[in-house]
Amino acid sequence: MSAQSFEEVLARLYTDPSFRKSFLDNPTNTLTKCGLTDSERDDLASIDKSGLLLASRSFYAKRKKKFSKFGWLWRNFRFFLQLVGR
Amino acid sequence: MWQLGKRDAIGLGWRIDLGPSILSNIDKIDVLEVIIDDYFNSSRVELRSLNTLARQIPVLYHGVGLGLASSLRVDQRRLEKLARILDVLSPEIWSEHLAFVRAGNREIGHLAAPPRTNCTLDGALENLFIVKKTIGSCPVLENIATLIDPPGSKMSEPQWVTQIVNEGGGTLLLDLHNLYANALNFGFEPISYLKSFPLDRVNLVHLSGGKWIKEPAGFESRPKGELLLDDHIHDVPEEVYDLLNVLGKSVPQPLTVIIERDGEYPAFQLLLAQVQRTRNVLMEARKHQEQQVQKIGGSLECTII
Numbered sequence: 001m002s003a004q005s006f007e008e009v010l011a012r013l014y015t016d017p018s019f020r021k022s023f024l025d026n027p028t029n030t031l032t033k034c035g036l037t038d039s040e041r042d043d044l045a046s047i048d049k050s051g052l053l054l055a056s057r058s059f060y061a062k063r064k065k066k067f068s069k070f071g072w073l074w075r076n077f078r079f080f081l082q083l084v085g086r
Numbered sequence: 087m088w089q090l091g092k093r094d095a096i097g098l099g100w101r102i103d104l105g106p107s108i109l110s111n112i113d114k115i116d117v118l119e120v121i122i123d124d125y126f127n128s129s130r131v132e133l134r135s136l137n138t139l140a141r142q143i144p145v146l147y148h149g150v151g152l153g154l155a156s157s158l159r160v161d162q163r164r165l166e167k168l169a170r171i172l173d174v175l176s177p178e179i180w181s182e183h184l185a186f187v188r189a190g191n192r193e194i195g196h197l198a199a200p201p202r203t204n205c206t207l208d209g210a211l212e213n214l215f216i217v218k219k220t221i222g223s224c225p226v227l228e229n230i231a232t233l234i235d236p237p238g239s240k241m242s243e244p245q246w247v248t249q250i251v252n253e254g255g256g257t258l259l260l261d262l263h264n265l266y267a268n269a270l271n272f273g274f275e276p277i278s279y280l281k282s283f284p285l286d287r288v289n290l291v292h293l294s295g296g297k298w299i300k301e302p303a304g305f306e307s308r309p310k311g312e313l314l315l316d317d318h319i320h321d322v323p324e325e326v327y328d329l330l331n332v333l334g335k336s337v338p339q340p341l342t343v344i345i346e347r348d349g350e351y352p353a354f355q356l357l358l359a360q361v362q363r364t365r366n367v368l369m370e371a372r373k374h375q376e377q378q379v380q381k382i383g384g385s386l387e388c389t390i391i
Contacts, residue, residue, distance in 0.1 A: 003205035008190035051234030063195030
């Protein structure tokens with residue numbers, strides 16, 4: 001269960017800006033109620049902060065693009081046009 | 087028609103914006119790779135249109151959203167959708183990433199590197215078992231690029247990937263730009279890093295490009311204050327062709343190589359030139375390999391040169 005909690009916290013760090021800010025400001029307090037072992041908290045406290053910020057930025061850009069419903073419809077419509085036109 | 091896995095094949099990722107140009111130049115490309123997640127909400131009729139494409143050229147299907155490499159179980163609804171699609175398409179080969187993409191009802195939105203631990207290793211093997219049971223086949227597994235050294239990791243990336251591929255009984259889609267970016271971002275020499283992967287299990291290869299991005303102010307930790315982002319919107323760098331050359335010299339099995347480009351498309355002739363360049367690099371590597379075999383008068387197994 002703890003390994004799953006660890007992944008959940010990691011996913012939250014990647015996707016939740018206020019949680020990430022709180023973590024960067026005060027990792028110990030932020031991680032207290034996350035259901036992690038001491039060693040997992042230590043692992044997260046020593047996280048590669050530069051990598052975390054860049055990865056989060058990259059994931060945000062991907063989410064923005066991916067969950068645009070209009071983009072999905074447009075891609076499929078164009079695919080149809082190409083096949084029909086062929 | 088070209089049969090995959092019989093000899094080296096070079097192709098492109100199928101993208102809507104490239105579709106007309108690909109279809110007009112289909113004789114210059116051996117194989118296409120389609121992102122299967124783009125068709126998750128497609129009807130059977132729409133899916134059959136992909137089969138029409140597959141009658142013209144071999145098509146590989148590539149998944150990006152299963153989240154196999156996780157201590158969390160793979161999303162059953164998503165898996166069933168994938169099973170339905172693959173049932174209609176009946177592909178020879180399909181592939182997925184060794185990544186986690188969601189946890190605790192949170193979609194990360196892209197491929198994230200999980201902590202490389204025994205838990206995620208066991209989780210990935212369990213997920214592969216579930217996938218095989220539901221779909222009837224295992225995906226070829228792809229290494230991912232990461233900007234962050236996953237916290238809590240107890241194994242190196244090559245060790246972790248090797249164990250999953252070996253114990254899962256699968257093969258490897260080696261993304262050489264992902265490998266190159268990880269090597270540079272985490273302080274490894276790219277060719278040595280390449281050689282620490284299970285090259286004898288590689289049957290698919292991805293090539294792409296990226297760009298250097300600055301570390302956030304106040305958080306610099308790399309010597310140059312930059313990391314290499316694998317963005318798929320730049321040309322394949324020379325160093326990645328060099329890695330392909332080393333790979334081609336090291337393994338006897340045929341390789342299917344896909345060039346991935348996701349945007350900022352250059353003139354299509356330039357993409358075709360990259361396809362040809364890839365073909366030349368691999369042919370040169372194979373020629374070198376044949377000469378080595380003739381010299382020693384034997385057959386070639388996977389040799390780390």
